[in-house]
Amino acid sequence: MGSPWDQTPYAVRAEHGLRGALEVAGGVSTAVVVDTLSFTTCVSVALERGIAVRPFRWRDERAGAEAAARGALLAVPRQNAAPDQVSLFPVSLARVVGVDKAVLPSPNGSTICAELAATGVAVVAGCMRNVGAVARWVAGRGGPVAFVAAGERWSDTDELRPAFEDIVAVGARVDALLGLDLTLSVSPEAELARAAYLGVRDRIPEVLRDCASGRELVERGYAADVAMAAALDASEQVPILTDGWFVEAA
Numbered sequence: 001m002g003s004p005w006d007q008t009p010y011a012v013r014a015e016h017g018l019r020g021a022l023e024v025a026g027g028v029s030t031a032v033v034v035d036t037l038s039f040t041t042c043v044s045v046a047l048e049r050g051i052a053v054r055p056f057r058w059r060d061e062r063a064g065a066e067a068a069a070r071g072a073l074l075a076v077p078r079q080n081a082a083p084d085q086v087s088l089f090p091v092s093l094a095r096v097v098g099v100d101k102a103v104l105p106s107p108n109g110s111t112i113c114a115e116l117a118a119t120g121v122a123v124v125a126g127c128m129r130n131v132g133a134v135a136r137w138v139a140g141r142g143g144p145v146a147f148v149a150a151g152e153r154w155s156d157t158d159e160l161r162p163a164f165e166d167i168v169a170v171g172a173r174v175d176a177l178l179g180l181d182l183t184l185s186v187s188p189e190a191e192l193a194r195a196a197y198l199g200v201r202d203r204i205p206e207v208l209r210d211c212a213s214g215r216e217l218v219e220r221g222y223a224a225d226v227a228m229a230a231a232l233d234a235s236e237q238v239p240i241l242t243d244g245w246f247v248e249a250a
Helices: 017-024 039-048 061-070 090-095 109-117 128-141 164-180 188-210 212-219 223-229
Strands: 012-016 030-034 052-056 101-105 122-126 145-149 239-242 245-248
Touching: 012 017, 012 164, 012 188, 017 030, 017 109, 017 145, 030 109, 030 128, 030 164, 039 052, 039 090, 039 101, 039 109, 039 122, 039 128, 039 223, 039 239, 039 245, 052 061, 052 109, 061 101, 090 223, 109 122, 122 128, 122 164, 128 164, 128 223, 145 164, 145 188, 164 188, 164 212, 188 212, 188 223, 212 223
Parallel strands: 012 145, 030 122, 030 145, 052 101
Antiparallel strands: 052 245, 122 239, 239 245
């Protein structure tokens, strides 16, 4: 008998954070990780520029060693990024030139992607920019799917903070998938995310800017990055983790 936390009766599942991801990913054909502000948005923008992205769990000297070993550009902390460097901001990936591989460490989306890949499940990076494209790809692949809202971390305790922007982006994807196949069984958790999206779908740029994570970034001078993350269906590319790198799905 399965765990009550794995949502196995349902074809469409949704959870938060790393622990939730590992709970619901068992037996699914695809796990879609959503870290809107901003790891998975960075992955989407990078692929549009022809840059493969390697998720990495740690933001210390191990990340530098990994980038050097792979011949890749290492993302630096946001506040330290020069115009010719990459950080965990989509604008930095949109402007960088002469780069075809980047290592992006992050404690949330990047870590979840790397951990899920170790279980053998197909891992896709989802964001507002690729809602429709990912839904169509998932529908074509078939099988149960787990959507994971990466969330954020409280700075003083490092505890998981469920993030509005990730819940809404998961809900957008659930809604798009149901638009392709209404017969799919949907977990209550995925239904909740869909309801959150439907409540704000006509105001995505506004609510991403005004939610807590968006306000934090806007106040720090990153309004352009929030706007880029809010560009619903701006991309037709589906980023899939292949041999440790996010590349465009065939």
